Amino acid sequence: MDGEKLTSKTDSEDLKTTLQSCIDSLTTEANELYLDQTVPVLNSPPAPLQFYRDFISPNKPVVIRNLINHWSALRKWGPSYFRETIGNLQVTATVTPNGYADAIHDGKFVMPEERLMSMSSFLDILDTPGKEVFYIQKQNSNLTDEFTEILKDVDSDLKLGEEAFGKQPDAVNFWMGDGRAVTSMHRDHYENLYCVISGWKKFILIPPTDLPYIPYEDYPTGIFKQVDGTWSVVDDPNTIQVPWIAIDPLHPDTASYPQYKKATPREITVRAGETLYLPSLWFHHVQQSHGCIAVNYWYDMEYDIKYNYYKFLEKLTSVIK
Numbered sequence: 001m002d003g004e005k006l007t008s009k010t011d012s013e014d015l016k017t018t019l020q021s022c023i024d025s026l027t028t029e030a031n032e033l034y035l036d037q038t039v040p041v042l043n044s045p046p047a048p049l050q051f052y053r054d055f056i057s058p059n060k061p062v063v064i065r066n067l068i069n070h071w072s073a074l075r076k077w078g079p080s081y082f083r084e085t086i087g088n089l090q091v092t093a094t095v096t097p098n099g100y101a102d103a104i105h106d107g108k109f110v111m112p113e114e115r116l117m118s119m120s121s122f123l124d125i126l127d128t129p130g131k132e133v134f135y136i137q138k139q140n141s142n143l144t145d146e147f148t149e150i151l152k153d154v155d156s157d158l159k160l161g162e163e164a165f166g167k168q169p170d171a172v173n174f175w176m177g178d179g180r181a182v183t184s185m186h187r188d189h190y191e192n193l194y195c196v197i198s199g200w201k202k203f204i205l206i207p208p209t210d211l212p213y214i215p216y217e218d219y220p221t222g223i224f225k226q227v228d229g230t231w232s233v234v235d236d237p238n239t240i241q242v243p244w245i246a247i248d249p250l251h252p253d254t255a256s257y258p259q260y261k262k263a264t265p266r267e268i269t270v271r272a273g274e275t276l277y278l279p280s281l282w283f284h285h286v287q288q289s290h291g292c293i294a295v296n297y298w299y300d301m302e303y304d305i306k307y308n309y310y311k312f313l314e315k316l317t318s319v320i321k
């Protein structure tokens with residue numbers, strides 16, 4: 001077909017079939033040649049150079065144990081310490097009727113209601129949860145901006161991250177919430193060091209080479225709102241439509257999105273004291289134990305050949321859709 005013009009529908013269908021088979025071999029070869037089938041676990045932190053060479057450069061996730069052992073947060077953080085130290089602190093919690101913030105609900109991309117409340121009120125709700133699902137998950141460096149009094153219990157930057165990424169984190173986030181809270185599948189342009197302090201987080205991870213199998217749709221946007229105990233979704237006046245992933249990996253609708261069957265998810269549970277390196281552009285979906293506490297460090301990714309390559313794959317995928 002080299003150099004020839006596409007002259008008919010059949011030519012264009014042939015081209016799509018050829019492209020699809022190239023994409024399929026990309027996934028197969030990535031899995032055969034370099035990706036780990038399960039996320040490896042290191043019992044001690046790697047040297048920054050080894051971390052860079054074995055995981056950051058090839059864009060592969062890893063769980064690192066004993067990286068944050070020296071954090072007093074591991075021994076102190078929990079409801080009673082938070083009541084004593086930051087009980088009166090005003091924190092932003094997201095609230096939803098179903099545990100899904102920033103997710104698809106009734107054909108819309110729906111964001112959570114945000115409520116400002118004292119940390120002790122939030123902890124009271126976690127103690128005796130009602131129907132609503134509360135989650136502290138504001139990803140605006142809330143640990144360094146809002147939780148300054150407990151910042152001393154962790155490293156405000158992680159040495160391994162600083163040395164391996166060659167910079168300070170762009171955001172350090174604090175997460176604590178209800179066991180029913182789920183983070184829907186998405187991907188970020190951040191390199192992520194995700195440290196669990198109490199409880200566990202279960203990540204479903206899908207490599208960026210599977211991008212062609214992850215269905216995106218454009219959705220109108222809304223915001224959950226509770227008035228007199230009743231939930232509704234109000235239209236978001238600021239955004240008209242957003243592209244979002246149409247599939248829930250816990251209940252994938254493979255009848256509507258059959259290509260998803262070719263995706264190669266990995267599951268990993270990250271426990272207290274462990275750190276997950278979640279590379280940029282990996283799709284992830286997250287569940288957690290009730291009251292799980294975590295801190296993560298985001299470093300904006302390098303806009304290098306890898307980024308260009310995945311962008312190209314994105315464009316290619318839109319052609320064969």
Ligand SMILES: O=C(O)CCC(=O)C(=O)O
Pocket residue numbers: 137175182183188192194201284286296
């Ligand atoms: O912990 C969570 O619920 C979500 C974490 C996440 O999506 C992230 O760190 O990018």
